[in-house]
Amino acid sequence: DSGVTQTPKHLITATGQRVTLRCSPRSGDLSVYWYQQSLDQGLQFLIQYYNGEERAKGNILERFSAQQFPDLHSELNLSSLELGDSALYFCASSVELSDTQYFGPGTRLTVL
Amino acid sequence: LAKTTQPISMDSYEGQEVNITCSHNNIATNDYITWYQQFPSQGPRFIIQGYKTKVTNEVASLFIPADRKSSTLSLPRVSLSDTAVYYCLVGDMSGAAGNKLTFGGGTRVLVKP
Numbered sequence: 520d521s522g523v524t525q526t527p528k529h530l531i532t533a534t535g536q537r538v539t540l541r542c543s544p545r546s547g548d549l550s551v552y553w554y555q556q557s558l559d560q561g562l563q564f565l566i567q568y569y570n571g572e573e574r575a576k577g578n579i580l581e582r583f584s585a586q587q588f589p590d591l592h593s594e595l596n597l598s599s600l601e602l603g604d605s606a607l608y609f610c611a612s613s614v615e616l617s618d619t620q621y622f623g624p625g626t627r628l629t630v631l
Numbered sequence: 632l633a634k635t636t637q638p639i640s641m642d643s644y645e646g647q648e649v650n651i652t653c654s655h656n657n658i659a660t661n662d663y664i665t666w667y668q669q670f671p672s673q674g675p676r677f678i679i680q681g682y683k684t685k686v687t688n689e690v691a692s693l694f695i696p697a698d699r700k701s702s703t704l705s706l707p708r709v710s711l712s713d714t715a716v717y718y719c720l721v722g723d724m725s726g727a728a729g730n731k732l733t734f735g736g737g738t739r740v741l742v743k744p
Contacts, residue, residue, distance in 0.1 A: 521674065552732070562675070562718060562734040577731045609674050617663070617723075622674030 522546065523623035525610050531629045537598040540626045544591055544612030550574075551593040552613075552620060553585055557606035568593060569616055600630045635721050635735035642741045649706040651738045653719035656700050661723040664695060664702045669716045669737070678704065678717075706740075714742045 522545035532538055544551050553565040555578075564577035568587035579585075582600075587593040597604060607627050611620040636654045643649045655664070663682050667675035679686055681693040681702070692705040706713060716739050722732035 521676070523674075554734075561736050564722075564732040564734070567732075575731065611674070619665075619677045619680065621677065622667075625672075625674050 521621040521623060523610060523612050523621050525608075525623040525626050527626060528624070529627050529629075531631065532600060533631055534600055534602060536600050536630075537596065538600065538628065540595040540597070540608050540610075540628075542593045542595070542610030542612075542623060544593070544610075545621055548612035548614050548621070549591065550613045550616055550618070551587055551591070552611040553579075553593070553595050554609040554611065554622075555606050556609060556625070557603075560606075562609075565595070574616065597628070602630050604628065605630045635719055635733050637717075637719060637735040637738045639736070640739040640741070642743060643709055644743050645710055646708050649709050649713070649740060649742075651704045651706075651717055651719075651740070652701055653704070653721075653735050654701045655719070655721045655733075658699050658721055659723065662721050663723070664693070664699075665720040666691070666693065666702075666704045667718045667720060668713075669718065675718060709740075709742045711742050711744060713740065715740060 524543045526541045550569045552567045555563045565579040567575040571587050585595045607625045609625045611622045613620045665680040666678040669675045679691045679693045686693045694703045716737045718737045719735040
């Protein structure tokens with residue numbers, strides 16, 4: 520158990536819908552990262568937050584957005600969902616920006 | 632942006648040493664190299680991280696040549712439980728503006744009895 524929690528574990532929804540994935544970092548970790556893992560694209564970095572501020576952006580679609588709240592938990596919002604958005608979404612956290620990342624168990628999103 | 636490539640799969644036997652090489656020709660000055668292990672339906676787990684030369688911990692060694700265009704993860708005396716997918720990650724995790732963290736495609740290691 521890495522100490523990073525993600526909810527929900529599974530999510531099934533329809534095309535065009537909007538969902539919110541939640542991540543609680545390890546106690547004391549200030550940085551949160553979001554990744555998408557699909558069969559054809561592998562592990563893709565989406566976005567990074569540090570102490571509530573966005574620090575780096577990867578291959579995140581405009582339909583996706585994220586934020587980190589004052590209590591340091593983070594949410595990833597996915598809207599206008601498409602079949603191709605079906606994937607595992609991982610959150611990771613680290614104490615500081617350059618420290619080891621600890622990954623959560625992931626949220627499996629299925630878009631029908 | 633560093634593009635990382637790894638072999639798709641490798642087979643080994645219990646007790647042998649496994650070496651997995653990751654190529655990252657466009658690695659930037661501030662980029663670190665990190666290796667992760669992933670089991671099915673679980674999140675990646677940190678193995679080791681380095682910047683240059685050699686790093687060793689209780690589970691693995693990481694060799695990085697002077698030009699840093701590749702890195703090799705070495706797993707000594709593997710066991711059946713080391714069967715997993717191994718990913719290398721290259722990037723500047725300090726969050727420098729515009730930086731992207733790039734994972735390799737993963738190497739599926741199968742350890743046979």
